[in-house]
Amino acid sequence: MKYLIITISLLFVSQTLFAQDFALEQLEDSPRHHEWVEVSDGDRTIHNFVVYPEVSEDAMAVIVIHENRGLTDWVRSFADQLAAEGYIAIAPDLLSDFDEEHQKTSDFESSDAARNALYELDQDQITQDLKAVQDYVTQLPAANGNVVVAGFCWGGSQTFRYATNADGLSAALVFYGSAPTDGEQISQISTPVYGFYGGNDQRINSTIPETSELMREYDKEYIYNIYEGAGHGYMRTGDAPDASQLNKTARDSSWEWIRGILSDLDE
Incomplete structure (x- = not known):
């Protein structure tokens, strides 16, 4: 496996089609080191946004799996927020190498087009891409070898699915995503799974009882919180300056739990 690392300044041209001004402002104000990295796996090239923490010791890494609109500015800003907590964050663009005209999320003409393309992806390809990214981030000189995966919406479902395929994960953080229904x-899950759900998201929450029962049946660790009054996508919407109080509260409470989980894993 070969890796090509491209370091780009903080003023990297934004993914304009999917710009979220508050997220871009946060990225531009960040003091942390950002890189765009290409990870090659066979004949595929996976584009990744990487953020390093300002720490004096090797750090745990978190793979951040994006929502169903691809690798957006907010997902990149979440990666930066993780790095602010002391962790290496890597956010792969799973629309990488989609076809000759679309090599990454920002090549799509609209967020709807990116979403439609995302649902055409082969599930095994997604798994292989994530494994390549996990292998890459595990071997970084500044990493301590421990890796967590976290994802949102579509990425939350992919996080749960990846936990059924991956070895060596320390934890899986599933944000408002559904779980596989196949026992x-x-x-095959070998890592604790933590679920984060908004109370006003019955499409997803209606799947929790079955998920909980399956995880219990196979003696897997599954702990979840439902944040009352928060909607689907509250980690993103709760981050915005005009966030509703319920989404903001859910987002802030989730961050408290994230910090606790990662701190316990890092001891």
Whole structure:
């Protein structure tokens, strides 16, 4: 496996089609080191946004799996927020190498087009891309070898699915994503799974009882919180300056739990 690392300044031209001004402002004000990294796996090239923490020791890494609009500015800003907590964050663009005209999320003409393309992806390809990214980030000189995966919406579902395929994960953080319903898949999970859900998201929350039962049946660790009054996507919407109080409260409470989980894993 070969890696090509491209370091780009903080003033990297934004992914304009999917710009979120508050997220861009946060990225531009960040003192942390940002890189765009290409990870090659076979004949595929996966584009990744990497943020390093300002710490004096090797750090745990977190793979951040984006929502169903691809690698947006907010996902990059979340990666930066993780780095602010002391962790290496890597956010792969799973629309990488989609076709000759679309090599990354920002090549799509609209967020709807990016979303439509995302649902055409082969699930095994997604798994292989994530494994390549995990292998890359595990081997970084500044990393301590411990890796967590976290994802939102579509990325939350992919996080749960990746936990059924991956080895060596310290934890999986699933934000408002559904779980596999196949017991054989669930039986392959070897890491704790933490679920973060908004109370006003019954489309996802209606799946929690079955997920909980399956995880219990196969003796897997599954702990979740439901934040009352918060909607689907509250980690992003709660981050915005005009966030509703319920989404903001859910987002802030989730961050408290994230810090606790990662701190316990890092001891």
